[in-house]
Amino acid sequence: MTDMWEVLTIIGTIAFALSGAIVAMEEKYDLMGVYILGLVTAFGGGAVRNLLIGVPVSALWEQGSLFIIAIVVMTIAFLFPVILHQQWIKFGLLFDAIGLSAFAIQGAMYATDMGHPLSAVIVAAALTGTGGGMIRDVLAGRKPLFLQQEIYIVWTMVAGALIGLHVVTTPMGYIVLFVSVIILRMLSVHYKWQLPRRELKSFPEKTNTSL
Template structure:
């Protein structure tokens, strides 16, 4: 089964993961803006910010011009995601509550985690660097979207989200460290990230807070 997935991954796994992440996160970001009743311009801005912020930060960290400023294809894919979000809301009326939106978010998280890990590995950073860049690539767009929507970035509190990207980044680094080629390492990273995220949503996983730990300790 895994061999079939790996065989299906093209020679350039970064291009595939980046494209998937752009469409998925633009859709998710635009859906959040639609929920807040933004106009179409605002929906587009939030969707594009969600799609591009993480990757742009990744590129700055590794010392290159952000890909979004060098490729028209990036804009096209993100606009496709925004258009899909608008169409879904028109058809479904409550697209933000549809399970497919959560799945799209998990897929985008996995794709951008993998894309970030690939870039970081290619420039030769440490294992910590691979995990850090992968995580920033994955959660940066969502954090900016929350700020644009007037919220605290949800990755910083009460959700098992960035942790999934961390686990995926570790998986990629381990696979690459033992000599794995980019294709299998990318498949492993994406699988770990998307599976842990979907499990976290299904099982309502949350990281502990200091307050919860304190209450638990005082009850002993």
């Protein structure tokens, strides 16, 4: 279980750090902006999760090796922006889906190990998977990805439910779930799957024509 946790954490950290760095460069941020946005994307979801399920936020500072990994990835992205940006255009959604899946499963595992109820496990999965990207988009002045057209946060909640209900309990099960969430996320983009939506239209005020 510990090995699976570490692998998912490293995968998610790399994917989201790269995501944040690319967005920062697209918005023409300087080097410090690249580092800050990348770190927020990679660790923001975990910080929000920790706040909600009762883990001290200071626990984030114990992940020194992950900070080093994130900084190395962002530095490479900053030094070779053209090459990485070309690859990001091709594989950006895939990287995002990988980070989403890895962190959602990791968040659900965290909440389950702490003995939290199913509802908390689902919320932990959703916030860990989408929290970093949400903070990234807000800081970059963009509409958060999970609020846009394609189904996004639903797959994190499905992963959380399967883990919280103890349907997935083995390393192989986590691998299958990890790959499945990635595939479902990519399919939802390809086929433009959407959740039901309701739009409220404002009506023009009537002009008072009475004398």
